[in-house]
Amino acid sequence: MFNKETEYALRGLVYVHLQQIKGLKPGILEIAKEIDAPVFYTGKILQRLVKMGFLQSTKGKGGGFYFDLTKADLPLKSVIQAIEGEKAYSGCGFGLKSCSDDQHCSLHEQYAPIRESINKLVSQNTVQSLARDFNGGDTILLRRVTSQ
Amino acid sequence: MFNKETEYALRGLVYVHLQQIKGLKPGILEIAKEIDAPVFYTGKILQRLVKMGFLQSTKGKGGGFYFDLTKADLPLKSVIQAIEGEKAYSGCGFGLKSCSDDQHCSLHEQYAPIRESINKLVSQNTVQSLARDFNGGDTILLRRVTSQ
DNA sequence: ATATTAAAAGACCTTTTGGTCTTTTAATAA
DNA sequence: TTATTAAAAGACCAAAAGGTCTTTTAATAT
Numbered sequence A, B: 001m002f003n004k005e006t007e008y009a010l011r012g013l014v015y016v017h018l019q020q021i022k023g024l025k026p027g028i029l030e031i032a033k034e035i036d037a038p039v040f041y042t043g044k045i046l047q048r049l050v051k052m053g054f055l056q057s058t059k060g061k062g063g064g065f066y067f068d069l070t071k072a073d074l075p076l077k078s079v080i081q082a083i084e085g086e087k088a089y090s091g092c093g094f095g096l097k098s099c100s101d102d103q104h105c106s107l108h109e110q111y112a113p114i115r116e117s118i119n120k121l122v123s124q125n126t127v128q129s130l131a132r133d134f135n136g137g138d139t140i141l142l143r144r145v146t147s148q
Numbered sequence C: 001a002t003a004t005t006a007a008a009a010g011a012c013c014t015t016t017t018g019g020t021c022t023t024t025t026a027a028t029a030a
Numbered sequence D: 001t002t003a004t005t006a007a008a009a010g011a012c013c014a015a016a017a018g019g020t021c022t023t024t025t026a027a028t029a030t
Helices: A006-019 A028-035 A039-051 A075-084 A106-124 A127-136 B004-019 B028-035 B038-053 B076-084 B106-124 B129-135
Strands: A057-058 A062-066 B057-059 B064-065
Touching: A006 A028, A006 A039, A006 A062, A006 A127, A028 A039, A028 B057, A039 A057, A057 B057, A057 B129, A075 A106, A075 A127, A075 B038, A106 B129, A127 B106, B004 B028, B004 B064, B004 B076, B004 B129, B028 B038, B076 B106, B076 B129
Parallel strands: none
Antiparallel strands: A057 A062, B057 B064
């Protein structure tokens, strides 16, 4: 559904928040391991997220990643759009052609409610709400546990 | 939603069928122009579709692409899967993690009905049904008409 | 102060996707 | 029977995505 960068970004953000709830401030090595992503690539992605203002970090001893808790909850959609752009949420949805504004193909119309549902899903779910969900249950859910 | 190859493949197939209804057998140049795709790439993709058995072709004068009309209608899903594999229709849908069979994250559950809708859409719509839709209305719908 | 720790920066590499172009093969009309 | 037409085959190229690694900067504990 999303590209790797977005996947790792979302997993990483949720993991950081999950640890922050426990009073911890994880570093790149720990995060990469726990979200099952390549270490250096994870570092690069987290740095980008910091630059974009989604996340905070400190260098040096005791350093790591954390959230500014005074900020509002972060909808998945904000992260997805920042990384992938608007594409996922516009156009015909099938690219079968470029529908003009008043001439939609039948796919366009059939896809409209689906696009709406996706939009709702990524707007309503936030990094924080997911972290809360995971925290109630099994933290292992973030790691790859089956061969699937 | 889909990659370029799938997009061009679907557009090309619909266009071929649209012309076949009119008793014509279009070639690569015409198809590429009408579906707004690169000529050589379109050729390559159509050849793949022929090899996969979705489409027929003849070389030489009067040659071009056409369907075996004795075959059943071709669901979009068949084409999409042949080109992109299973990925679009399995897993968590968010890749937020790899959910094991019995431990789903809340996204997994929220996404399930959406995946179902998409599945239904690409299973019910066929190259032929789309061609029929286009044929009733505006053929121009296949070409890019706005700057969007 | 300085050794240590950990993120930031950025160069670099690999794979996949998207796209181009030339040569070969096959069909058919003259 | 050959000139013409059009797809098939496949080599090749470019951009984007995904990933690795080294060097630099900043924080902090001693």
